[in-house]
Every structure is written in C-alpha cells, then in structure tokens.
Amino acid sequence: MWNKISQLLAFFENTIVGVLIMYSALMLFTQIIARAVFNYSFSWAEESVRYAIIWMVFMASSIAFRQNAHISIDVLKQILPKSMLKPFQAAICTICLMTTMLLAWFGWELASRMMMFGQVSSAMEAPMYIFYLSIPISSIFMSIRISESFVSLFSKTNKDTNIAFEEVS
C-alpha cells in the first residue's frame, strides 16, 4: 500500500521538476528570440524562471533524498565496522529528519506571515507566499523520503525499492 503512495509521490516530484526545468529553458530561449527578432521583451520572463527554478531545486532535493544523492563527506561511513553501520545511518537519518521538519515548520510560519502582509512579486505581481511555500512543502516531501530510508534500514523485505542508502550510479 505504502509503495503505491510512494510511487505516486515520486511521479509527482518527477513531473514537477521536469516541467519546471523545461519551462525555464524554453522561456529564456523565447525571450531571446522575442527580443532579437520582434524587439519585444516579456517583463515577467526572468522572474518566472527564477521562481520556477527555486521550486524545482527544493522539489528535486526530495528526489535526491530518495536516491541518497545529497552531497556529503562519507569517509566515516566507509571506515566504520559493519556492525556500527546501521545505528550510524539511523543517526544521520534522524538528524536530517529533524532539520527538514524545522524547515517545514519555519517555512510555513514565514509563508503564512507573507500571506498576512500580502507582499507581491515585482514583475508578475503574484503573491510571494506562493513561491516561499516551495520550502515548507518540499521539506514535507523530504521528511517523507528520509522516513522511508529510516524504515528501510530496519526492514529486510524492502530491498527492491530504490530509496536511500543504496549506492547510486
């Protein structure tokens, strides 16, 4: 059951980041063509690309947790005796989880404050909290992925799911 949900979330993450990065490339290219050929500029092009990429980065951070791809100094992991590995990785998961939950909490607090103050972006004049929500929402996704890794440390059956702590190419 959880595997189904997890796959659905993965599909959701992949679709968001894929669409956003493609949008960014196409929008900037369109901007160049419009300026060079038609001497016209979209005033919201740069801003929309900035916020698209910010959403993309935080959502893709969740995928990176799923693939255990976040950059770290993993020397200690390589020299630890096998018996220590599991508690060690459990500790890492716990600390990561604490951090992403703090991000979710304070991210939500900041976004809701922005909702209250009603700041809008400078070019699109869109509410800023929509973009700031990228951090708390993605942090919830990250928390889910970290929890999955944590659980998989202690369950023997789930070896085939590609969640964390398997080597990534």
Added chain:
Amino acid sequence: MGAGFFTLTSGLLIFGLPIFVVLLLTVFIGLYSGSSTSLMLIIQRMFSGLDSFPLMAIPLFILAGNLMSTSGLSARILKVAMLCVGPFRGGLAMTTVTGSMFFGAISGSSPATVVSVGRLILPSMIKEGYDRQFSVGLLMATGSLGIIIPPSIFMIVYGAMAGVSIGALFMAGIGAGVVYGAVFLTYCYYRACRAGMKPQPFPPVIELVQAVKDAIWGLAIPVIILGGIYSGLFTPTEAAAVSVIYSAFVGLFIHRDLTLKSIWKVCIESSVITAQVMVIVSAAAAFSWYLTTSNLTGSLSEMLSQLSDNKLLLLLVINVIVLIAGMFLDPNSIVIILVPLIIYVAQAAGIDLIHLGVILCVNCAIGMFTPPFGMNLFVASSLDNVTYGEAVRGALPLVWLALIVLIIINVFPSISLWLPSVALPNI
C-alpha cells in the same frame, strides 16, 4: 564561541551529514542559542540565496552538458581530441587533457567533465597500460578545467556575488585554462618520455577532417555561446538556455540520437544534480548571514585588512584560506561564504576583481580533487570500479602540479586579464 561553532560545523561535516543539512543545522543552533533572531530568517535566506537571475544558468548548463553526453556529441568531440594529440608520446594521457579542455568549453561544471571524459577514455588508458592511479588522478585534475574554461558555473556565482561582469570573467578564464592545460600536457609528455613510450604515426589528414566534420555541431557550441554573449545577442545566463535548446535540437534532428523520452529522463536527472549543488548554495546563504552578523569571522577579516598594503602577502593568505576551505567545501559555498569577507580588502589592496575571480576559481578547481571532500573524487570513484582510496592516491601527486599553475596565475595577472582587456577594452 567562534572555535566552538567551527568545531561543531566540521564535526557534523565529517560525521557524514549532507552538507546543506550541516550548514542549516549549525545556523539553527547558533541563532537559537545565541540571539533573539527569529528562525524564519533561515528560510528567508535560503530562498533569497537562490533568487538571483545569474544562478539560473546552473540548472541550464547542467542540463545542456547532460544532453550532450547522452547524445553522441561528447564522444565525437573526444574523437577529434584523440586524433590531434593521440600520436604523440603519452598521447592517450594528452587526449585526456585536451578532451577535458574541449569539454570544459561546452560544459559549466567539473564533475560533468570528469564523467563525460572519463567514461569514454579511462578504460582505454588502463587497457594501454597506463598506471591506474595516474589515469584517475589526471582525469580528476583536468576535469577541473570544467569550471576554469568558460562557460563556468563558478564564474557565474562569483560574478553575481562580487558584482563583476560575468562576460569578462569568462574571457579571463580562457587564459588560465590554457595555461593549466599546457602545464598538464607538458607533464604527460615528460612522463611518457621518461617511461620510454614511443610516438605513433599520424593518421591520414582525411581521417581528422572526417572527425571534425562529425563533431562540427559540438565544436560549434563554444563559438555560439561566446559569440552570442560578446555580440550582445544574449546574456551569459541566457546563453545557458541557448546551449540547452541547441543540444536538444542537434540530438533530436541532426544526429538523431535523442528522443523526447530520453530528453525527459535527462531533464529529471539534471534537476537532481542541480538540487545537489543549489540546495548547498541556498543553505550557504543562511550560513553566511549568520557569520556576517555574529561577528564570528571578524578576526579573520581584521587580519586580512591589516595585510592590505602588502598585495602579494594578502594574495598568499587568500590562496591558503581558499585551498584549506576547498579541502572540505564545494566551490559555490566557498564563494558565498568567503567572497563577502575578502572582496573589499582585496579591492582596497588594488587586486583586480576579475583576476581575483580567476585565482579563486583555480583554487576551487584544485579543491575539487583534494581529499577528504571533492566532487571530482566522488564522481571518479563511481567510474570503472575505482575506489575512493585509489582516487585520493592518484590525485595527490597532481595537486602539486596544479599548485604550480596556481602560482603562475597569481604572479602573472596578465594571463587572466589580457584577453578581456583586448576584447572588452572598457573593463
């Protein structure tokens, strides 16, 4: 307090937590224990650390590089490099250097260069009897050319931080990259002579012509990127989008080795690689705010400003600081954390900010393959069953060679500044 903070940071780093988690966690702890500042600040800095248009070149240059590797563009370019220097003594090693230079000119990041060149050339080097450690070391050391030769993600981040023209930085990187490449080529030749390697006969010219013809779409990329930037058709950031569209177009319609489906897959992979880099940039912005306001680095900047009347000594100290930082941190965090501390001192001492950018770039390029932490080390470890230990042992002797390049670039600013001064006389 300062010592405790840095012990905490390095302790958490060595423990093996993701770097961005370490940066955020230390700021969480620092702000919570030491001041009344709301922790919402961290979120605000994380967001605004990324909210800068020049940084948008990072995902797009990564995407473009991956599109070129997935399609046959990179392989075709390497074939040309192989035909140019392959017949010399130590030709295959020299092909690694030249290939990295070529690939550096179409890709913005070092790990991408290591992967693309490494996949294609490492197996043949080992098959031809090259020492395994040397081969991997050379690959990592020259892969660093990815951020020295334009386009360069490092230069973009530095330019955005320091308010320096990214176009001029790109120009300045060419000179430094050529010197870096030349020193390594010379070393490969010297090594091959000492090992008694024999030169190979040159292939018929027609073969080279054919290879250039095959690779022409790839070889055109640096011309299009730099030409577009310097003719005013687009900004350096927009150039990244151009190279994405261009490589997708060539892969889909000219070489026909990309499909919409494979492009979609590359998009998602590239997003994840982008996130690995940019989430650290984002966390480093929070970290740097904390350093700035808590006066933890006050003694460092005070020491630096006392050196401001001795340019060479100041440069030496900056180099040492960045080299040490480079052992542990990635280039983008280094720039974000250190540039605010050193830039005004450097400016006061009369150091050209473009020259400084190139110096920092080469420093960070070296940091990419110095242990314990270096992206090139990790990426190389993922190639052809190389272990982390082998990668480290292969890298260490070449660090010295790279340090020689670093000294040359420090002492002769004109290597960096000549090209921009000719091409962009107003800077």
Added chain:
Amino acid sequence: YSTTVIKVHSDTTEDSAQQEGLERFKELVETRSNGEYDVTIYPNNALGNDVEVAQQMQFGAVQAAPIPTAKLSGFNKDLQLIDMPFLFPNREVAYQFLDGDIGQEVLSGLRKSGFEAAMFWESGFKQLTCNSPIDNPKDLQGKKVRVMESPLLISQYKALGSNPVPIAFSETYTALQQGVVECQENPLVSISQMKFYEVQKNLMMTNHGYLGTAFVFSKMWFDSQSAEHQALLLQAAREAGKYQRERSITREDVYLSGIKAAGSTKVTTLSEAQLDEFQAAMSPVYKEFGNKLSKGLLERSQAELKKLSSL
C-alpha cells in the same frame, strides 16, 4: 542594562551619501541613548538585497534600513506614487511634499506591512543614459531600455514605444556593454559608481523621476522599545535624513563632473520644452497606475504639488 544591537542594512557602498547619513544616525543614537544602543551598519547588501532585507525586517531580524520606494511597492502599492514620472518639478518641492501631510500619510501606511517609517531619504533624480542621443520621446522608440523589475517603470517605457527589459542591477553594466540593452535610467550616484557612463555615449539630464528611499524600522522590533527610545530613534533618523539629503546634493555635482572628466560620455541638458514632451509621452502611466493607489491619493497629491510649485 545590556546594550541593544541595531543592525542597519544599506544597499550602497561605504563611499556614498547614504553611508554618511547612516553614520550620522549611528552617532546620534549611540550618544543620545548613552550607549544603550549599539548600531552596526551593513553596507553593500551584506545582509541581502533591499526586498530581502525588508522581509527580514518584517520578523525583526534586521532593525532599520533606508529602502528605495520602488522596492517597497511590492509591500504597499501607495509607495508607487513616488515613482510616478515627472511627479516633482524640483528638490525643494519634493522635500516639502515628502515631509508634509501626504508624505507622512504614505509612510504611516507602511505600518500595516510591518514597518515603522521615519522619513524619506533619497538617491536623487533619475537621469537617462543611452548609446544614441535622445532629444525627444520619439528617439526612444524601439530602443531596448534596462529598467528595474517594476511594472510602473515597464509601462512608463512602453508608453514611449520603447522595449523595456528588466535586468538585474548587477548585470546592467555587462548588458549595456554588450548591447543586450541600449539605454538605462538611474540617479547620478549609480551611473557614476556602477560606471555605466563607461559604456554609454550619452547622458541626458532629464530629472524624469525621483528615486526616494523610505527610512524604516522593523515594526515588530520598534514596538518592543520604550516610548522614550522610540522618539529618540525617529528623531535621529530624521536628523540624519536632513544631513543625508545635503550630502546627496553635494555629491551629485562631484559625480557629474567625474563623468564629464572621463570624457567618453556627452552630457546633454534638455530644455523645458523638450522635457514637457517627455512628460506628455509618459503621462499614460498616471492613468494606468493612479487607480492602483489608495483612493484619491493621486488627485490630492497633484493638487498639493500644484500648490507647492506655485509658491
């Protein structure tokens, strides 16, 4: 007692009228509070850019800053009033208006966005630079003009038939140099310090817009101070602001002569009649943005400015 730290953000270098004003503010606050306040100035956007710092002020992480009105308009639309083209005929009228009832009303409107505003400081009047000479509005037709990412400025240049391109301040020099854009507008302080004149052949003294900054405190932090200290802080910001304006005027002459001395830029002063043409060509902005402001604000302002101008 312990000292309270006041972190002050600044978006300019240390060599600026704004820095001089902030140092005066620091001096006044620290002496008058007998050292109860410790003011630290962070120049060069060290804490973030204007909009980012304004956000930080909303939750009290930074305590005070002079922030350009154009950057605050995302928080409160009424600040766009100050950015209207040709709003002020000259500095005296601008100061009287901004320090008068309507100016104060606009400032106190910032309370609901989380800022306690003390006074308008300034960057100065905006001038136009371009690669080709611009003598009348028609010369700007089809030209690519770099503007701040602000809907009002974008529509101001659209009204002239040019192509406004929003480009980050830090990328503007390169963009001008490489011809991505051909023109830009800024006060002399920016044209001089960012060296835009090196890559622009013409500087037109148009005074077509006023770049004001609002000196604001974080309301969250300000409200937690004693009434006595609040008065002290506001008073210090106002006195320092008077000084900042004086320095701004003095420095403008220095900047202009520096640009002239560099020799690569032709400086043109436009006649009243020419400026009237620009004013007429930019006037559609008033119609478009007037009703985005609080009801009646634009009409009252125009009436007040007419009165002040005729004095």
